Amino acid sequence: MGKNVLLVDDSSTMRKIIGRSLRQAGIDFDNIFEASDGLEALAVLESEKVDIVLSDINMPNMDGISFLREKANRPGIKNIPVLMISTETGDDIIGEAKSLGAVGAIKKPFTPDKVEEVLGPLL
């Protein structure tokens, strides 16, 4: 059975770019779900089978850090891995994301090769 991914970013352009990068990297998902903020992402995780989440940090309504914190409190979804894709690369914010369960981070801008390098071992 194939895997499903959830892309979380307030930019629809960036969600499309990430989806295209996954295909260019040869990473094939059965379903690519999308959410524009943390709140929408939580709703998708509660209703769909998702194997991994790729999430931005700076977003309106619920940012990536708050999303990780809320997700960690929900037993049914807390173990779904989250990879951050963000312009935020500081040790403090990435450290906080990892302390809340993020499994890694990719800096924007990125290449499909970088996505494959970081995401590949997680699948």
Next chain:
Amino acid sequence: MATNTESIDLYSEIVEGTKDVFSTMLMIDLQEGEPVLNEEINSNLSSILGLGGDIKGMLGVHCPEKTAKKITGELLGMEIESLDEDVNDAIGEIANMIAGNLKISFEKIGINTLLAIPTTVTGESYKTSRQQQAYCLTVPFSFSDNDLWIELKYIVINS
């Protein structure tokens, strides 16, 4: 702890950070120019992103309609007919990534910068203003007969 921003070559940091975004995401090799005055900007689309933390200011990406549609088309892999929501979003994301690189530049000299979510405006006759004491730098870029400008304005509030 913030330090004096004169210890960093912001022109070079903007050039490197902007060229990095365009080469990585668009496979476009930008040509930079010498800094210009605000009055020389010829745009009808601007994505503005607020800067907070140890500084207060903004980073703007300004471009004419033709350039905005070209960048968006390259990012999305499709022909763009008009200045629509896709264009606003795409240029906003370009601004976001350039600001992310600039944030790293400021971190080198101990300045912590917070990035807001970009806002895009379109029109025929508008200009951005600044506080009188604000540092202001506008760098022009071009590619394949397209022009854009990156504008940085800020004051240090925590030094």
